[in-house]
Amino acid sequence: MKVIVNGANGTMGKYVISTLQSGKYDAEAVALVSPSFTEGEKDKYPALREYQGEADCVIDFSNHAGVRDLLDYCVSRQLPVVIATTGHTPEEMELIRQASEKTAVFFSANTSVGVAVLGDLIKRAAAAFTDMDIEIIERHHNRKADAPSGTALMLANQIKEVRENAEFVCGRNGHAKRQPNEIGIHAVRYGNEVGTHEIIFSNGLETVTIKHEAENRSLFADGAVKAAFFVCGKPAGFYAMKDLLA
């Protein structure tokens, strides 16, 4: 599989390149794209349109602001794309949906296969444990700007699919008791913690805790490469991690 890496000079882009170079997959990076590259460097391009050579797909870990150029490029070349970038506005999400009618688009703000399985497990648990309190605790490094994490919100939304009256309470303080329909979401920040998501179910008689620990950010690159293999050769459509697990 010949991969164009968009956002190649960023933290995640570099992990994608090393995953492709690791020999684990029958795949190679044929073009590395980042606005920080200057023309003339081997295999490096400042913009996607500068590369018109062979490719099977694009893996995107760049910035949501560049999504229009990314989609124009993929649609015009009929290339499948894995969009792993986060933070898209509703307008940008609409562009992604429109593009998915013309080419295969795999979209996930969290490309960890483990987190995808975790989402399935907690949904099943929330449906079975109808009388249980649910609390989510997420831990990340001290450089993370957003709280709670996008992944914690995604997990909470997955629970809400089976607990329609759930209300998210992000952080808890004051003197009121928790309500049965609350899902408490708590963000903890310290040191270099890569990312842990823990979901607690309890009814006072028994407690079940389901936990995912990210040990290295390369796991997201690994999941994105798996997604690229999945989406290559697929017809136009909008694909996500649940399709990869199916």
Ligand SMILES: NC(=O)c1ccc[n+]([C@@H]2O[C@H](COP(=O)([O-])OP(=O)(O)OC[C@H]3O[C@@H](n4cnc5c(N)ncnc54)[C@H](O)[C@@H]3O)[C@@H](O)[C@H]2O)c1
């Ligand atoms: N899907 C996941 O599991 C997952 C995991 C981690 C990070 N992310 C997301 O991936 C994105 C990249 O994260 P990062 O930590 O590597 O960031 P980063 O800032 O280290 O790298 C971003 C890269 O994108 C490039 N870039 C910036 N604007 C661009 C544009 N308009 N067009 C093309 N390239 C552009 C930058 O030059 C840089 O190479 C973020 O949105 C982040 O939230 C997703």
